[in-house]
Amino acid sequence: MSDKPTLWQTLLSVLSGFFGVQSERNRERDFRNGRPLYYILTGLLMAGLFVVGVILLVRWALSLAGV
Template sequence: MTTAPDSGKPEKPGLLQVVNSVLAAAFGVQSQKNRARDFQAGSAKVYIAVGVVATVVFVLTVYGIVKLVLASAS
């Protein structure tokens, strides 16, 4: 784990790392190393926001696919 240059605190994860962690957690395959990084340096608000956005995108994608399939079946 990397640390911030001026302190002994771990570096905050970047947006891509947060998205990766949320997706891995959604599938249940989060590594111990990433989980530890998330709990030590991450802000819960960021993970919750990314999780909500990912859920909305997933639901809208499923909705769109269902509408497309139903329209082609008619």
């Protein structure tokens, strides 16, 4: 049986990678059975969402400050 990472496991692996807390077991699973393209696309999507979130947070803070 293949131990291919599910979509949820891929998201958690990328998120763990962002924080640098990926477990050795999951890292090995990702490198052995995962497709790099899925991790790259997930990482780019999550980075984009982070940037948009920061922009929205700054705009909200500036509007509260009356700027």
